[in-house]
Amino acid sequence: MERNSLYIKIAHWYYNLGMTQDEIAKRLSYTRQRVNRIISSLADMGIVTIKVNGYEQGNVKYETLIEEHFGLKQVIVADSYGESDNYLPSLASVAAQYLDDYIQPKMTIGVSWGITLAETIARLSYSKKNDCMVVQMVGAQNFDKDILKSDQIARALSEKLDCACYMLYAPVVVDHPETKAMLMAEKSIKKSFEHMKRCDLAVFGVGQLTPDSTMYKRGLLKEEDIQELREEGFRGDICLNPIRLDGTWDNCFIKDRIITVGMEVLKQIPNVVAIAGGEDKTEAIISCLKSKCISTLIIDDATAKRMVATLNLI
Secondary structure (H helix, E strand, O other), X not given: OHHHHHHHHHHHHHHHOOOOHHHHHHHHOOOHHHHHHHHHXXXXXXXXXXXXXXXXXXXXXXXXXXXXXXXXXXXXXXXOOOOHHHOHHHHHHHHHHHHHHHOOOOOEEEEOOOHHHHHHHHOOOXXXXXXXXXXXXXXXXXXXXXXXXXXXXXXXXXXXXXOEEEOOOOEOEOOOHHHHHHHHOOHHHHHHHHHHHOOOEEEEOEEEOOOOOHHHHOOOOOHHHHHHHHHOOEEXXXXXXXXXXXXXXXXXXXXXXXXXXXXXXXXXOOEEEEEEOOHHHHHHHHHHHHOOOOOEEEEEHHHHHHHHHHOOOO
């Protein structure tokens, strides 16, 4: 009991009065190492409780819950300031800030396609990293809006970084598996896929496999393709690789018609960043996170809250 009282007193000196470990050691004629061991054990003994102020109120709680559930390196939640229907500007700004801080000289950076990624790159700062390389990881799309195209996105990023860009000169979806096999034998396309394997960073959005998806609306997949994919359990896509709700992607009937970076390659990249938003994409995002391919997730607050609720994490 006497020792317990002494430990309480040490906790008071250290946490309430702000005394240093050296000051406590001198006062008790202990070694500093002994005081350090006592202070380190105070939480285990129930004498002190550590509380992080603001954890419950901010987005940190949702970030931590999602990180721990999926084993991610980092989750960053962008505050939409109550405008959940207009989350994109905030999400893209937060993602751009992350990439500005993360991208270093001599990096090889792979990118996919889509409005979220385009808006993010538009907000990046110009920086002179001409020893970097940008790699287009998804085949080209014949869209009416350049902002959506993978080749335009790759060029836009290379311009922001003032660096080289290696293009993938092939359509993203072909009608027949034989066409893909012929294209994959081409020297320039083989070289593109070799560059993908050397990426230090990959950045992409998350797609959903519904009639509302860009893949369907822009004619990349037919209505019967979407229906069959959903019947087989596919809910989201990573760089147009369809992913089931349980995170698997094997035995997909359209795999032999899509020209894009493979999931096995993505899993070997040190940092794979998904930028995703919109509560309607919750199921797709969860599916893609279960693939264990994504390292870092940047998401809006409304979608993060819905994910946490869907997964019963609190």
